[in-house]
Amino acid sequence: MELGISPWPSSFCSSVLDKLKASARKVRKIGEDDPRRIAHSFKVGLALTAVSFFYYATPIYDGFGVSAIWAVMTVVVVLEYTVGATLSKGLNRAVATLIAGVLGVGAHEVAARSGERGEPIVLGLFVFVLGAASTFSRFVPAIKARYDYGVTIFILTFSLVAVSSFRVEELLQLAHQRLSTVAIGVAICLATSFFVFPVWAGEELHKLVASNLEKLASFLEGLEAECFGEKARQQNMEGKPFLQVHKSVLNSKASEDSLLNFAKWEPRHGRFGCHHPWKQYQKLGALNRHCASSMESLVSFITTFREPMSKNTDPDISEKIRTSCVEMSSGSAKALRELSTAIRAMTVPHPANGHVAASLAASADLRRALSGGVALSEVTDIAAISFLLAEIVGRTEEIAGSVEELARLAMFKPVEPDCGSAVKPVADDEETTTRVAITIDR
């Protein structure tokens, strides 16, 4: 308390402590959200430590000398989160180093014939032309997508070998050492990536598409409960969480494209064969985004129109619209959930599950009802909503078709007939009532 300054440092310390605690919580959450992130960090540490021993072990060091450092560099830049990304980068790096090394040695041979003064000029010209041409090739979309990293490494290695050739006597040895150490680095990365908690880009893509289907289903379930449920009318919809759930689907294109790109590099793994139809996930993803886009339009209508059902609406019509909307949204939601489950389990989705058919029927039904002489003044807003909902039903049908196509191409297994298969399927409206368990004594 003396001099009156002691409260300041203590409050300062506590505010710094609070901030540190908040950051620690955030960091902890990142790890808890996906523990594989922690595993990946350990993998990088492990691979780095492993490759460092090449430097510490005297016999290996004597073989490679200072070049052993390339192995360390390779590990840092090549080891990625998924196996596919690591494979893509590793192969790009190894092959680009090989080609650039050969060309670099060739460039040296040519330049060496130009005399001592001419050599740097010829080398500079080679570096300029190949550097510019390679850089331009990165603007070609097909090269950009799959070989961007390889082109960078090509320019890097070529410049390195060509430029060094002016100073280094044993150029072939340098090129050979760089190639070997890069190969060792790539091998360590691949071993770590493949064998220590592997994360497969293909599997991630598979899960991402399935979880996007679930998000679309959640949106429709929220819609059913909050907008068309008996008690839910007349509420302000803004800020409801279900109105946000489709947004991440809308923005999933970049992740899907990059996972697809890496999945193509991956060998057979788990339940995914060599010729797994990864392309089909892209098509399905586009349909998911199309569906999410319709949802986005629906959100605008729902949040703008506070009173979806006009007060002077005929109660019969009002009830008809409400039940149709309930059927459309719940049917599509169930269909999407089933499709997602089928993808996750890699089983053929049940074509006769009837949820899509039921919501299509509800949609046609509503259309007929609305066409039967209802005055538009009664239903303007809800009509717009029901039209958009009908469109979402249409999208769901397309999604179902695409999942069936995926099941066919990827040879998903048919669902094994279980005991209940002989029993007449339970109709939707009975689901909430008590079910009787049927046990069959074999």
Add this chain to the structure above:
Amino acid sequence: MELGISPWPSSFCSSVLDKLKASARKVRKIGEDDPRRIAHSFKVGLALTAVSFFYYATPIYDGFGVSAIWAVMTVVVVLEYTVGATLSKGLNRAVATLIAGVLGVGAHEVAARSGERGEPIVLGLFVFVLGAASTFSRFVPAIKARYDYGVTIFILTFSLVAVSSFRVEELLQLAHQRLSTVAIGVAICLATSFFVFPVWAGEELHKLVASNLEKLASFLEGLEAECFGEKARQQNMEGKPFLQVHKSVLNSKASEDSLLNFAKWEPRHGRFGCHHPWKQYQKLGALNRHCASSMESLVSFITTFREPMSKNTDPDISEKIRTSCVEMSSGSAKALRELSTAIRAMTVPHPANGHVAASLAASADLRRALSGGVALSEVTDIAAISFLLAEIVGRTEEIAGSVEELARLAMFKPVEPDCGSAVKPVADDEETTTRVAITIDR
């Protein structure tokens, strides 16, 4: 002709030639689409050749020795298409190298006290812990967005210095050389990027947002001409080019985010000050995508319903709907074009230009007309289309508000009063008639 095999090589050659020609055309088109790509390729070649001379020039080489190669590496990986990206990578690389170098030398000092057998173990432990921790930090979104490359370089340099410290006698010299050569490489990249045909990420973002507004306008113009025009009804809409034009807007999030990220690194340039409100472009971009999303829903309705106007519709109603849709789409299209022009010219958009107001009025008007006892059966499909169009009008109003906000934040200039300002604005329907040129003699 002898042996009958000569036709094969000739047809083979011509098919190879055809393919080569096709590829050459594609490559040429990439250059023609944006000649700055060619300029960028030359810049990379130039910077590489410039940095190579550090290797050829004996006095500099004597100063840096083999480390001079780091300057070449830096140029290859740091020189990017835009100034912002180059600055971001260059500063990340320089600062990360500095921090990691200091820590690496510190780690060596600690490890050196553990005796000859303990040293590699202690060093390995350091590399493991820092490697794992840094890798984990890359999962933190805020770090990932701005410092991902810096973290990679940090791990790289730290491992390099720490591991090398076991073999290299003159560690301080190594760290110093690496830092200096990286700094030289970064300086060459920045000089090339700033002074040779600079491409500014901020300006690209500015243009991208403006061109997205134009695309939205083109969609609405196409809609007006092809769907609501007098002659255009009853056509099959699928495959019409205007139905595709909004799609690239839908998928522009990734480009906008990355350009925004780089724009923040850029200093004052051209018409863009230090505190240009780049964040506002992100908000405007989100609204553009929202609008494009409504267009996507509209496309489904337009392509599904072959006969937007039912034959048994009252001609008056039919004409009313048609003209309202024309007014809504043309008004919004004009508003969007004007907003885009205002952004490009960096002038305050005219708040009283009236196009948004006109389309809002048309939308309200149609709503009133449809509420006035029209039977829904007459207009189901077109009603859905007009509702969605009304929503697009609403989005356009939001976009106009966001552009006005941008103009305010970025202090766009007011439009200079021109000669015609005193003349009563020409009404929209008069635009197609002959205009009288008014010249005022000063």
